[in-house]
Amino acid sequence: MQKLLLFIDKTSTFVGHAFSWLIVGLTLLISWEVFSRYALDNPHPWAFDVMIMLYGTLFMMAGAYTLAKSGHVRGDVLYGFFTPRTQATIDLILYFVFFIPGVVALCWAGYTYAAESWAINEHSNITADGPPIYPFKTVIPIAGAILLLQGVVEIVRCVICLKQGEWPSREEDVEEVDVEKLKEMVHVKAEDIAKLDELIPHEGSAR
Numbered sequence: 001m002q003k004l005l006l007f008i009d010k011t012s013t014f015v016g017h018a019f020s021w022l023i024v025g026l027t028l029l030i031s032w033e034v035f036s037r038y039a040l041d042n043p044h045p046w047a048f049d050v051m052i053m054l055y056g057t058l059f060m061m062a063g064a065y066t067l068a069k070s071g072h073v074r075g076d077v078l079y080g081f082f083t084p085r086t087q088a089t090i091d092l093i094l095y096f097v098f099f100i101p102g103v104v105a106l107c108w109a110g111y112t113y114a115a116e117s118w119a120i121n122e123h124s125n126i127t128a129d130g131p132p133i134y135p136f137k138t139v140i141p142i143a144g145a146i147l148l149l150q151g152v153v154e155i156v157r158c159v160i161c162l163k164q165g166e167w168p169s170r171e172e173d174v175e176e177v178d179v180e181k182l183k184e185m186v187h188v189k190a191e192d193i194a195k196l197d198e199l200i201p202h203e204g205s206a207r
Contacts, residue, residue, distance in 0.1 A: 001156070002168060005153050005157065005168065005170075006169075008068075008153045009068045011146075012065050012068040012149075015061060016061065016064065016065025016066070017065070019061035019062060020058065022054050022055075022057060023058060025054060026051060026054045026055060029047065029054065033047040033051075045126055045130075046126065046127055046131050048126070049124045049126055049130060050131055053133075056136065056139070057136065060140065060143035061142075061146070063143060063146075064146040064147045064149070064150040067151065067154060068150055068153075070170070083165075084161050085161065087161070087167075088157075088158040088167075089158075089162065091154070092155065092158040095151060095154065096155075100148075100151065103144055103147055103148045103151060106141075106144040106147075107141050107145055110140030110143075110144050111140075111141040113137045114137040114138045114140060114141055117133055117138075118138075121134070122137075
């Protein structure tokens with residue numbers, strides 16, 4: 001079970017990392033549009049819509065990643081003082097009362113919006129030949145489905161915590177530095193560090 005949970009964590013992390021590159025494209029597009037508008041006096045009416053689509057896609061596809069890293073906003077001021085079982089109980093209630101109904105509604109409505117958009121070949125009406133909107137609307141149910149899958153993983157974690165009294169491990173985004181392995185890589189021994197420390201003047205030694 002733990003391997004399956006971590007696999008889904010890794011999948012959400014991979015998706016989040018992959019779509020995070022959209023911020024690079026968004027930055028380049030904004031920079032070019034500003035230059036084109038003010039330096040070349042040649043603004044592009046479609047640029048604003050494309051910026052919204054890029055940012056919206058980034059925002060939606062990062063939802064499961066953020067949930068996998070337990071990065072969504074919560075009242076940590078009180079929550080952090082609770083025992084793991086109390087935390088899991090609160091989370092479990094909130095998942096079933098708010099999260100599951102909300103995300104299921106997002107998937108269903110997103111699928112409807114996307115299907116209608118594809119059916120009419122929807123384009124932005126900001127210009128006569130605006131950018132297509134149906135790929136952007138397709139992101140809505142996809143992002144919702146991935147978020148729902150990660151939510152099921154979090155619900156399972158809550159159940160495990162209620163049984164074991166502690167939270168199960170989750171996939172870490174950034175690994176801690178292994179000092180011992182680092183010493184081996186650079187061929188440094190603990191005695192060498194101790195000798196180096198003796199050469200550094202400490203506070204009060206110059207008195």
